[in-house]
Amino acid sequence: FGITTTYVDLSDTKAWQNAVQENTKLFYLETPSNPLTEIADIKAISKIAKKAKALFAVDNCFCTPALQKPLSLGADIVIHSATKYLDGQGRVVGGAIVGSNDFIMGKVFPYVRTAGPTLSAFNAWVFLKGLETLELRMKQQSQNALEIAQWLEKQPGVERVYHPGLKSHPQHALAKRQQKAGGAILSFTLKGGKKAAFKLINQTKLCSITANLGDTRTTITHPATTTHCRVSPEARKAAGITDGLVRIAVGLENVIDLKNDLIGGLKK
Structure with a gap:
């Protein structure tokens, strides 16, 4: 065209x-x-x-x-x-x-x-x-995501956490100016790479393993082999999408239950 x-x-x-x-x-x-x-x-x-x-x-x-x-x-x-x-x-x-x-x-x-x-x-x-119910859902899911992100930053097996609501996010100030909240999507890099990411994802019971997002259920996925699998390894690396990256779309479940669902895989 x-x-x-x-x-x-x-x-x-x-x-x-x-x-x-x-x-x-x-x-x-x-x-x-x-x-x-x-x-x-x-x-x-x-x-x-x-x-x-x-x-x-x-x-x-x-x-x-x-x-x-x-x-x-x-x-x-x-x-x-x-x-x-x-x-x-x-x-x-x-x-x-x-x-x-x-x-x-x-x-x-x-x-x-x-x-x-x-x-x-x-x-x-x-x-x-x-x-x-959009505003109610987005408010609660954003709160849940921020709490999970802050908790993940303290886990020894986690290398880095990405969420606009975190003070460690490079554009945290900009996000505060143009967004009402950080949103319900977060991602994080595990020190053990792809093997650690797969172990974490596969041991979850409460999180739904799917590339979809936006549900009231929490979903978890491995971007390098799902959403970005058709992108070349070189392009993924340039974009910061490593084999140890995990994405979570946080839902409306109890945050304590979500932490308990993730902690087993983080300890392995």
């Missing part, structure tokens, strides 16, 4: 500026990132996009509107995998595109009407029901 892509370190605002070309039409990012929860400065990048006369799209799947509002920070388009937190209970599959009336009705609606990627009435109803 004649489309070329330039990859940018999303947390480096200067890199976005340096990547702009005469034919740049779209800035696209996900913040926090998957799985290392890197944060992009939405407001700063939006100014660069506007100066370049390019559209700016933000994937807000991890935070949802309950924790982060990209449109108010300067984004033109917001994208959600509604399958995740907007539903919240792993029941249906869908997505959402949010933007101005001119963009949605002028660009999105004609395509949807012609190509047919529309939700069933039942799926739409399930998503609406999920939205009724």
Whole structure:
């Protein structure tokens, strides 16, 4: 289609500026990132996009509107995998595109009407029901995730923990400015590499072993062999996704129960 892509370190605002070309039409990012929860400065990048006369799209799947509002920070388009937190209970599959009336009705609606990627009435109803509890779920799941992240930082077998709510996170201050909370996703690197990661994941009973996220159940996965398995080892290494990295999407279970579920694998 004649489309070329330039990859940018999303947390480096200067890199976005340096990547702009005469034919740049779209800035696209996900913040926090998957799985290392890197944060992009939405407001700063939006100014660069506007100066370049390019559209700016933000994937807000991890935070949802309950924790982060990209449109108010300067984004033109917001994208959600509604399958995740907007539903919240792993029941249906869908997505959402949010933007101005001119963009949605002028660009999105004609395509949807012609190509047919529309939700069933039942799926739409399930998503609406999920939205009724979205803020409550995101608040509690974020609290649970932060407590688990703080606890993991104290475990001897853990090398590093990634969660925006941690003071050790390199963009903790930025996350506090543009998010209401750190979110329910965390990841951590184990000192024993892939072997240690697999031992931990396989011994869990309460956590569901799956690459999905956003459920009321806690899910656990090994990014290098699931979500990022098609990425070359060199690219994974450059992105910081090591064989010892584990990602957890923390749910609504009792935090003590979750710690007990993880501690056995951490001790092995």
